[in-house]
Amino acid sequence: GGIFARTDCALTSGPSVLIRKRSMEAGGIFAVCLAVTIAMQLFCFLIAYSMRFDKITDLAGSSNFIVLAVVSLYLAPQPPTTRAIVATLLVCLARFELAAFLLWRVLIRGKDNRFDAIRDNCMYFLLFWVWQIIWVYAVCVTVIFINAESYRVRGVPLGGADYIGWALFLLGFVLQVWADVAKYRFRANPANRHHVCKVGPWAWSRHPNFAGEIGMWWGLFIAALPVCAASPAGYATAASPLFTMLVLLKGTGIPQAEGVNAARWYDGGDSQREYEDYFHSTPPLWPFPPALYKSFSGSAKLYLCFEFPGYAYEGSSRERERVSPV
Numbered sequence: 001g002g003i004f005a006r007t008d009c010a011l012t013s014g015p016s017v018l019i020r021k022r023s024m025e026a027g028g029i030f031a032v033c034l035a036v037t038i039a040m041q042l043f044c045f046l047i048a049y050s051m052r053f054d055k056i057t058d059l060a061g062s063s064n065f066i067v068l069a070v071v072s073l074y075l076a077p078q079p080p081t082t083r084a085i086v087a088t089l090l091v092c093l094a095r096f097e098l099a100a101f102l103l104w105r106v107l108i109r110g111k112d113n114r115f116d117a118i119r120d121n122c123m124y125f126l127l128f129w130v131w132q133i134i135w136v137y138a139v140c141v142t143v144i145f146i147n148a149e150s151y152r153v154r155g156v157p158l159g160g161a162d163y164i165g166w167a168l169f170l171l172g173f174v175l176q177v178w179a180d181v182a183k184y185r186f187r188a189n190p191a192n193r194h195h196v197c198k199v200g201p202w203a204w205s206r207h208p209n210f211a212g213e214i215g216m217w218w219g220l221f222i223a224a225l226p227v228c229a230a231s232p233a234g235y236a237t238a239a240s241p242l243f244t245m246l247v248l249l250k251g252t253g254i255p256q257a258e259g260v261n262a263a264r265w266y267d268g269g270d271s272q273r274e275y276e277d278y279f280h281s282t283p284p285l286w287p288f289p290p291a292l293y294k295s296f297s298g299s300a301k302l303y304l305c306f307e308f309p310g311y312a313y314e315g316s317s318r319e320r321e322r323v324s325p326v
Helices: 026-051 057-075 082-109 122-153 160-188 208-230 232-250 259-265 270-281 298-305
Strands: none
Touching: 026 057, 026 122, 057 082, 057 122, 082 122, 082 160, 082 208, 122 208, 122 232, 160 208, 208 232, 259 270
């Protein structure tokens, strides 16, 4: 039978279960998560800037995902739905691994070279943390939405979208971990200093770690579709994977490694020839057999594989031109 509880609880039929009424609207949960993100990142900024070190920059970003997933699950109607629990576990798993890997890597290296020019400049260093606030919150909107609104489909059985979305998330996670570990081991060998990493998934993609990251957030959005059907505002959370793609394809992802930033390979010798062969035979994002990719037209490479013109190095001796849709 049911149980008696205070006004913040509900009577239930069947087995005795304490179910907390929905104490906060979805908008309130999103607001709390935004406030938590701002507070967490600014607090970490104060620590990092005052101590002039880089040990917690990536850790703060990755762990913030875990905090938002757990907080939104806690604030959601109780007991949590299977969809909410799985979404939270997936995000926590992926970001715990990423936080641990990045923390271990920076501890081994001693510092993060990205911050050499801004570490001592308060305003420029702060801008990085403001950007991290935007990145964390924008990418987390899907898991926050699932946790806040999945109670609406509590009685709807799990279906194809759930399983496909979860599978895609796990596939992306495995690809990202595989890529990170493979490249770290490759770069740890001094003999590979002047060689392009073509081991493991890097043989079929120039940035398989980014492909995995994008795959995870599209997977989570697909898993959110049953909830979106009951709460159509959730379709707007496609902003999560779209924002991830924008950042990695046109912002701080591939452009920071290619284009003008590929100059380090252009020594006029073996490194240049190896890089140019790799660049023209390997897709920038989605893993694909190089032998087939080389046969693609410029249009196919651009529209199917996101081979944007800016990725090509202007000083390439092989073509002396950017990739164009021809």
